[in-house]
Amino acid sequence: MADIRYDFRSDTVTRPTAAMRAAMAAAEVGDDVYGEDPTVNRLEHVAAERLGKQAGLFCPTGTQANLIALMTHCERGDEFIAGQMAHLYRWEAGGAAVLGSIQPQPVLNQPDGTLALGDIEAAIKPVDPHYARTRLLALENTMGGQILPQGSVGAACALAREAGLACHLDGARIFNAAVASGVAVADLAAPFDTVSACLSKGLGAPLGSVLTGPRDLIDKGRRLRKILGGAMRQAGIVAAAGIYALDEHVTRLAEDHANARRLAEGLAAVDGFVIVPPDTNIVFVKVTGASAVALKAHFLSCGVGVGTAYGDRLRLVTHLDVGKDGVEAAIDAARKWRGPAS
Structure with a gap:
């Protein structure tokens, strides 16, 4: 070959730049399971602040961050709505069903990546013991590199809330969406209860995502991260790369x-x-x-x-x-x- x-x-496939590696080497560290890694704590605070949320949770992968979000919003036998082409439905190994006993309800993505309001409404189950309980609407931005129109996002989330659903955003590339659209990243995140944001991909960190949202959900998510095997010790070494990425690699x-x-x-x-x-x-x-x-x-x-x-x-x-x-x-x-x- x-x-x-x-x-x-x-x-x-990006690799840390020399300056990012220097930041990693200089990172102050502690035991994050005890909440004592100052660099992890700073990353969680910075990411939450940038996304306009109360708190953040550093996760080793975006897949785990999304799974934790699903499990904070949904109990066993509940259901989430997502697009047919959503990463957390199609490319995350069925983790919500396997580990959370949460049923996905996929609906068709429109050509622009959005979900039609009529399709969302039709997918919400009535209160009936025959059905899974619909608890969450999950969207993704960008969707295959496409920026979701903010008006469509707002309308979808408003519909979900009228039906008593929470809203989660897989924001793996939300900073791409913000830079390309000129809309502040906190504004893109505002319609959602929880948002996951990837620090690798375009931001260039070697690993990691941050799940952000209300403090009570993030506290619940911290326990779920432990259950899922994602608790780390001196993780400040990699968290420093995430801070550097947020400070230096967004505008680029x-x-x-x-x-x-x-x-x-x-x-x-x-x-x-x-x-x-x-x-x-x-x-x-x-x-x-x-x-x-x-x-x-x-x-x-x-x-x-x-x-x-x-x-x-x-x-x-x-x-x-x-x-x-x-x-x-x-x-x-x-x-x-x-x-x-x-």
């Missing part, structure tokens, strides 16, 4: 978005390539007349790693470890495409 020189598979997300636009424009100029203009840092590519698997192999032969093929679609994600030279290399590889025999 050819070596990957330019890695567009995901923004999860605009560079990733600009690189994604350039990438989309270059790929769209190649015959057979169909591109949806990206909102943020994720570019989806459809190729006509050939398998996306073959196209993925072609990119790899040119030293360009791209995301998993979905039928006739590929995904390319820009991030701090692929700059303009990587974008041009990907465009050049596309220009060399001659179909499955190439």
Whole structure:
């Protein structure tokens, strides 16, 4: 297999910068299980403050942060509503059902990533012993790189609250949404009770997410984190990377978005390539007349790693470890495409 020189598979492949590593090395630490790691405590406070919430909980992964959120809002036999393409429904190993005994109720995502209000309303179960109890609406922003329109978010959350539901946001890339839309991240988070935000991906920390929300739910979540095996000891070393990411890497997300636009424009100029203009840092590519698997192999032969093929679609994600030279290399590889025999 050819070596990957330019890695567009995901923004999860980023590595800590030298300055971030220095911050990690200098971190003051303590035992976080006892609540004594000052760097973890600071990260939780900073993240909660940025997102406009009372408290935060540092988790090793976004998957765990979302699962904790679901389990704080829902009891055994309860149900949450989410989009068919939501990460916490489709790509988190069924954890809510396996570990929380919580039933997912997926509904169709619209082309812009939103959920239709009529679909949400129809999915809410009546109070009847035959049904799971609908307790939560979970949305995701960005959704496949698309920014959810804030008006749609507000309307969906208002509908949920009228029905007595809580609201959770999988904000894995919420800072991308804030930078690209010009809307403050706290305003994007405001309609939701709880919000998870990823510190890796575009922000470039080596790991970690912060779940934010009301203090009572976060206190409950801290116990759930222990149950789920996510309690850590001298975690300030990695929490320092998260603080550095929040302080230094948010505004630079605009560079990733600009690189994604350039990438989309270059790929769209190649015959057979169909591109949806990206909102943020994720570019989806459809190729006509050939398998996306073959196209993925072609990119790899040119030293360009791209995301998993979905039928006739590929995904390319820009991030701090692929700059303009990587974008041009990907465009050049596309220009060399001659179909499955190439």
